[in-house]
Amino acid sequence: MRILFKTSYNDDIRLFPDRWTLAVYAALLALAVLLPMLLDEFYIGEVTNVLIWAVAGLGLMLLTGQTGQVSLGHAAFLAIGCYTNTILIEAGLPFIVAFPLAGVITGIVGGIIAIPALRLHGIYLAIATIALSILADDIIVLLDPWTGGVSGKFPAVITIFGLEIERWTMPVRFYYLVLVVTMICTLFYRNLLRAPLGRAFAAVRDSEVSATAMGVHIARTKVKAFGLSCMITGWAGTLMGYYAGAFNNETFSLVISITLLMMIVIGGLGSIHGAFFGAVVVAFLPQALSIAKGAMIGGSVAIPGLETGVFGLILILFILFEPMGLYGRWLKIRTWFELFPFARKDMFRRQKSYLKTERLR
Amino acid sequence: MEVLQLLVSGLANGCVYGLIALGFVLIYKATEAVNFAQGDFMMLGAFVTLGLTNAEHMNLPFWVAAPLAILVMAVLGYLLDFFVLRRLFGQSQTAVVILTIALGFVIRFVAGVIWGHEPQTLESPLSIGDINIGGVVLGMADVAVIVVTVLLTLFLYQFFQRTKLGLAMQAASQNQMAAYYMGIPVKRVQGLIWGLSGATAAIAGILFASKGAIDPNAGLLGIKAFAAAVIGGFGSLPGALVGGLIVGVIEPFASRYFAAGYSQIAPYVLLLLVLVFRPNGLFSQVRVKKV
Secondary structure: OOOOOOOOHHHHOOOOOOHHHHHHHHHHHHHHHHHHHHOOHHHHHHHHHHHHHHHHHHHHHHHHHHOOOOOOOHHHHHHHHHHHHHHHHHOOOOHHHHHHHHHHHHHHHHHHHHHHHOOOOOHHHHHHHHHHHHHHHHHHHHOHHHHOHHHOEOOOOEEEOOEEEOOOOOHHHHHHHHHHHHHHHHHHHHHHHHOHHHHHHHHHHHOHHHHHHOOOOHHHHHHHHHHHHHHHHHHHHHHHHHHHOOEOOOOOOHHHHHHHHHHHHHHOOOOHHHHHHHHHHHHHHHHHHHHHHHHHHOOOOOOOOHHHHHHHHHHHHHHHHOOOHHHHHHHHHHHHHHHOOOOOHHHHOOOOOOOEOOOEO | OHHHHHHHHHHHHHHHHHHHHHHHHHHHHHHOOOOOOHHHHHHHHHHHHHHHHOOOOOOOOHHHHHHHHHHHHHHHHHHHHHHOHHHHOOOOHHHHHHHHHHHHHHHHHHHHHHHOOOOEOOOOHHHOOEEEEOOEEEEHHHHHHHHHHHHHHHHHHHHHHHOHHHHHHHHHHHEHHHHHHOOOOHHHHHHHHHHHHHHHHHHHHHHHHHHOOEOHHHHHHHHHHHHHHHHHOOOOHHHHHHHHHHHHHHHHHHHHHOOHHHHOOHHHHHHHHHHHHOOOOOOOOOEOOOO
16 A cells, blocks of 8 residues: 655645656556557557547546536537638648647637526536537538538648648558647646646536635636637547548537547546546447447347447446446545455445525525 | 418427427426436337337227327336436436436437337327318327327426425425425435326327327437427426427428528527526526525
């Protein structure tokens, strides 16, 4: 059992609490960098897919896991990021400028949309964001001159200082690009949690009343959370566009929004690890299912809705039996080993709360 | 005359939205949770009736099959609460939202496996014949939908206002702890409301199937019903019906008078406008407590 003895606030907010953790993450990074030498190009593509979903998950996690605002409309922001990047590059900007700008523009749009949405909370916010997700599809069609409408668009070729990157012909280069973006987003997220703003997010999530009492401006904090969340989501959307190779109004549908929300719940709400665990599940579930189906009833039989059905079932089981998701399960296992033989079952028990109506305030 | 025809067909459609919205509101009123799978409940109710009535399946007479289907769905709703939702008792609403979305996926999948993905029609005695009132053509099914919806809304409204059980349901949602102190079996009350909303969904499903073909994706209609419930103000039963009618009437008019791309977004734009300017709906139930 490791004991962390903290003598100052700086000890408490250190990026890596001890050398062991630092070593683990350094090893993980080294593995990620060396991966293209270990796997062939097909699997590199799959890992890239996982990383892109993880970035999108980080974006939603910041809003839902960290600030406690449920959004079922993040596919709309994926779309804004993707289209903005492509339009900017077509306008002549280099990728290295257009890509960050696409995220920032998405963030600003998200922040503006959040201002009226802030008067809503809980269920109503979820409903408003559903409407947003449905509207996005139709608005993309209406903005035909810029977005290409139903026929869609192809993402512009990436050129960074003369180095060309393309998803299908050079998957390894694309993998490294995605890896760098994932690293930046993760570090950004991690640092945000250590900063006052990140603490304010958590305060808003846990109790708006006590957050106000501590001097947190609720509305402003929520707008910032929305903006930052949409910024990361916009980047993920851009990468998703490149990964798909082509996109139109139906690429970023309500189903993507729902998948994204389910992903972070399965992974574990409120943790960075959760976004990555959830991304692994989302990216590999279709393959695992098709292998299982092939073994059981023969691969040629198509069962429509099988993926979403099984996904829904997994999610129901998670919410019922492991509401903290995969990361929560991992924490429990780790604690059990660390404290052996003193771990008790009740250590992770959540306090029950009794519901009161929102209609009488 | 054309306006009148659009209005009438819009009203009939709106009643179906209103019926599904009633299911949303019932559950919200009594448990403060939103059942995102309500549309899929409706679809399941329609398919259960279809399975009991149609010649290629059980071939029961419609007037036997319909009450049976309503009963089956009520029991299903109760069991769903008993085995699944009751475990979430005391957890956040977000968990319930995500759970019911997942439930919708599962129901859609199961219905697809059992009844297939081809659109099917219910052999319903309601779907025969039209009535012509002064040039406005109205299907029998449409008349049935309007009549049943109005009656059901009145019944449920009275149920919540007048009966002991209805009041207990309202109390259970307003403050669970206080309801317990008053001797209300909160968990059983929640089970009953899920049963009731299952029955409502079955009625909506039967009427919807009488108006046209159904397939497992018919549950996606729930999203429009959702808009209806919000426009009416979640938690108000007459509000759900009015919201449904508004959405139902807007649709045919928008598709008649607006350009193609703009017509389908009309209900959602209205939804967003209502949320921005009257966040608690047209029939708001929110009272600010005075200290």
